[in-house]
């Protein structure tokens with residue numbers, strides 16, 4: 001065992017081999033891992049403490065959602081908005097956010113009460129795209145403080161794209177045509193609006 005710097009915040013942190021490269025071996029050959037061959041993992045970086053403020057947090061850069069509340073929005077109701085930015089490698093990637101600035105830990109009861117049903121509605125709406133087999137959703141929240149969930153449309157039958165590596169595939173697959181992206185966003189917005197809220201037609205408008 002090497003030295004244990006006492007200033008690190010936990011036994012977990014003190015155990016890690018900073019500066020060393022982990023082996024990619026546990027991932028190689030997994031049906032969900034999109035790389036093969038000799039892979040070099042980047043050296044493990046030291047922890048940054050205290051963590052730098054996220055966008056929209058006190059002392060951090062401005063909140064992009066609050067600075068441009070309707071930017072890229074394809075659907076909204078009184079509480080929530082759904083954004084889609086531009087064509088990527090998946091049929092659709094979208095972000096669900098509350099209209100007001102909250103974190104997950106201070107989301108008020110009136111929003112937590114509708115979060116489950118709006119997730120269900122967005123997932124179902126995205127799945128109505130003919131190329132989509134399932135809708136993945138994730139909360140990371142390490143970039144912006146404003147609570148947001150990512151929705152990633154997993155193409156039908158593309159079993160390599162199951163699991164978390166779908167985000168890597170999204171960056172590597174050929175971008176879908178702009179017209180198809182527009183059609184997908186409109187389909188999803190219209191499907192959501194059937195059960196409440198309004199479709200916002202600005203995205204990809206010709």
Ligand SMILES: [Zn+2]
Pocket residue numbers: 056063064065066067100101102146
């Ligand atoms: Zn905000």
